[in-house]
Amino acid sequence: MSALWSTDPRDALRVTDSFDLTGFDRASTPGFAGDKAAAATLMAERGELLSELQERLYAQGRSGAAPRVLVVVQGLDTAGKGGIARHVMGMVDPQGVALRSFGVPTEEERAHHYLWRIEKALPRPGQIGLFDRSHYEDVLVVRVDNLVGPEVWGERYEEINAWEKQLVDDGTVILKFAMMVSKDEQALRLMERLDRPDKRWKYSAGDLKTRSQWDAYQEAYADVFRLTSTEYAPWYVLPADRKWYPRVAVTEILTRTMIELGLRWPVPEWDVAEQRRLLAADMPAPVLAASLAETAAVVGEANAQSMEIANEAAELLAEGRGGTAAEEARSAAREKTAQLEADLAATLEHKRALLQDKDPALAAETPSSPTPEKKVGKVKKSKKGKK
Amino acid sequence: MSALWSTDPRDALRVTDSFDLTGFDRASTPGFAGDKAAAATLMAERGELLSELQERLYAQGRSGAAPRVLVVVQGLDTAGKGGIARHVMGMVDPQGVALRSFGVPTEEERAHHYLWRIEKALPRPGQIGLFDRSHYEDVLVVRVDNLVGPEVWGERYEEINAWEKQLVDDGTVILKFAMMVSKDEQALRLMERLDRPDKRWKYSAGDLKTRSQWDAYQEAYADVFRLTSTEYAPWYVLPADRKWYPRVAVTEILTRTMIELGLRWPVPEWDVAEQRRLLAADMPAPVLAASLAETAAVVGEANAQSMEIANEAAELLAEGRGGTAAEEARSAAREKTAQLEADLAATLEHKRALLQDKDPALAAETPSSPTPEKKVGKVKKSKKGKK
Incomplete structure (x- = not known):
């Protein structure tokens, strides 16, 4: 499926020195070789992978140090x-996601530095945080509406870069996405909101005032891309006239980043x-x-699913890197399989011994739990349904 | 589908004066006439309904006063x-959901009243909040572990009732769910966590210490049900040995409550x-x-979907109430349909007039947008996919 991406979307969408927002085609689908239906299929597939990766991140967060992942989403109405x-x-x-949207600052927020409310909302280690608007509003709406003078907002680009640098150094992964619609598409969408009784809210x-400032916003966004797309926290600019494209692109970039x-x-x-022995002591035979x-069935299926995820991840890594790195990833996946199989064998042996101690007659009757046939091809059902 | 509930699950699960936790069958499925597969189908169906109801709640929250919905979930490991x-x-x-889990209180939290951290985490108006554990831990683990004396926790039941009463009076809907597994089922699940490398975290x-306090916890839960199941915030006790049952029951109760x-x-x-006129002025012909x-197609489909939701809701209300109330709900749904159709007709007429003013030649060419055939039977796709 991932052949649908002819280019890693990070390369296709990352802001480069030659990036020009004026000529940016907002109906394009950079790097993606499929259509809307293919995108939906790929998203469902990536969803399973992402779901497991997120669970691992969350698990790491529960047991101590873990990265935090911050997804910043910007864009006009x-x-x-x-x-x-x-x-x-x-x-x-x-449970592993922290969503925050940033509207007009409250009085309390205005009394503080503009990064104060942002800091407070950062995801915890092990979480994926999503910011719907962000500190970038402080160089967008604030600039366009002259809420502070250029001598103030002009300093903020460097300040934001320094602040993000520190976050990244402290173990935060920052993904910044800007969704760019064309002015005509925005008109169509605003009109739909007016026309549909269920969307008028x-x-x-x-919205029309903001729309009337279209050019000023485009300039402000262009400066954001020019001044704050760094190596450690680059901007990905997403053409957003086709609703499905930004979704599949963000999914892919987030998945690859987490891999x-x-x-x-x-x-x-x-x-x-030790824990198994203690628990078994408290269980009727x-x-x-x-x-x-x-x-054997339960653990075997879980292991097969883990390995499927590991293999998919290895494939994706391989695409981006080729050669040695890919072979290393595959070799690691094979090693992991062997480990899981050995772990399951030890589990079975241990539980059988515990039952033998508790009730030899029952142990003799209990099936010998053969390792099930490999189910790697069969466990396509959603991870979400598994927990 | 809702015939799967032979009894409204609120009636089947609400704690009554005669409730006896000791004899409570934790593998039962009170009020539900179907099996696991039927539950999955019903959940998907209710999910669409719930999704739209949640969006309406959220929309109300955005535009001012709205109820808040607080779902409290308690249960042993x-x-x-x-x-x-x-x-x-x-x-x-x-975006409309606020999840919070309450673990061992932090030092700061311990320095405050036990309801302090709970108050801070309440959902905002328009949100559905879910508490994974809650203030009830302050009469459960706190009592079982003797973290304070009985003269302290003994006062809390009434205090909690009074606090919840005030929340309800202020426009919060409180749904309290206790998930009750049997001791054997807990052992099986703990063992699975030990056996599966992907679940050991x-x-x-x-967990084994808590398990060793099983009886004390059962007594503490029995007192919670006896002392804090009020008319305004009743407890629903869910047999939890079959994982699917609590899920379908909570979904149903939440859906019916929101209806x-x-x-x-x-x-x-x-x-x-007025807004349409202003927007149209800013659009190329x-x-x-x-x-x-x-x-006609876009608004017509949205309206059909709204009406399907309204009809499903009316059916569900009808079940619970019968007679007059049901007929009133159906009659309201018919009236709503007529309103939506009139709204769409006015929209079409207005847009045609605006185009006529802007470019009469183009207006003459543009199709007359007949109202589409009713799609009520066809719009079964998920609301989640619609936005």
């Missing part, structure tokens, strides 16, 4: 920012066999036998 | 609290025709013509 929250973040466990009479974090399930600080009988 | 967050809340737009060595809130799309404070050409 109707660009589709809410759709990213709903359709991309909606694919992963809501999204319209505000202020490269090399997330592993945390290693327990307690001893598995028939319950332990029931647990033993289902072990 | 492995009971499935996280599954409610993921599988029920995962069905609606994450969910296990804590403290009864009578949520409507907020009425705009601005004038639709061909763009306005394109907008006009798609109006």
